Amino acid sequence: MGLCKITLGRVKTRLITYDDKFNWNEWFVIGGLCLSIVVLFLLPRRFTLQTTVIYFLKGVVCGFFFDHTLSVLPVSFYDVNDTSQFQLIDFLSYWMYGGFSYVYFYLYDRFSIRPRWSPLYILVWSLIAFAMEWLATTAGVYHYRHGYKLIYSVPIYLIVLSSWVILYYGIKRSATVPYEGR
């Protein structure tokens, strides 16, 4: 692990290099990305094209949002991939979350999950997300810093996946409300 001190604004920070080889973390991202694309095209179509794009993008945006808030100073709880800088593979890694969010919405709609069963559905998916994060951490995609632990992600998943259910009902409701009514 290499360290390099630089000054950003008035806070001294260190650029960390975890590795500089094309290895497990890159393969994990590429595999995840391919899986996302395959899932998107192989699942029978269930939503309009616009809604499909939104459900896919929801996961991507969450990845971008958290990796540009929790993983940057002043908190900087984790780094993504080989260095603490923003690399092409980091950019690609956010797009693999798209498949996750699409399948989440797809199954929620496919099995017509009732609101009273939603907390259980959210818990199951939070555990799936937890398992995937553990796999990604083992592969070297995430490097935790400043005392952050994998288990801290669970409440974040519960909150984020709950907000996805709210988004699902918002979009579903908007499709049934006449245009002039909005």
Added chain:
Amino acid sequence: MPLLTAVLTSWTFIIVFARMPKRLNLVECIFVFFISIIVMTSTFTLMDIDLHRMVTDKRPEYALAIIVVRTVLIPTVIMMSVNGLQTQLSWVAKSVVVSLPIVVMLGIHWAFQAMGVVTLQNWSTWYSVALFLLLTGVIYGFSWGFAKLRLAG
């Protein structure tokens, strides 16, 4: 102070957007919001962390102000602008609507520089103008393409 300014400015734009007549449907509004967040966060992180051209202060208040601007204020202004473009306006009015996000971004950029939140290194304000024009153009392009998907089903 920067955080309060960012939050209140964002909230003012949210109030204005809530009062505006909407020509975009909910899904299109969400799309513009999402794509703005993706484009803005990746570009500014690249400019800051990798290229060290627009270096931001990493103290908590300043960092939070930057996050609010990138993930709430700018996407909201762009959403307003894209929404405004869907209305029946004269080309002069449409030009004003199109230039609104760029003017807002430049205003924030200038204010943040004055407050010491952002420091430019080997970078000119004109480059910022060109960058903001490019980013807004890219987001308009994506929004236009997404609106076409409505016809595709």
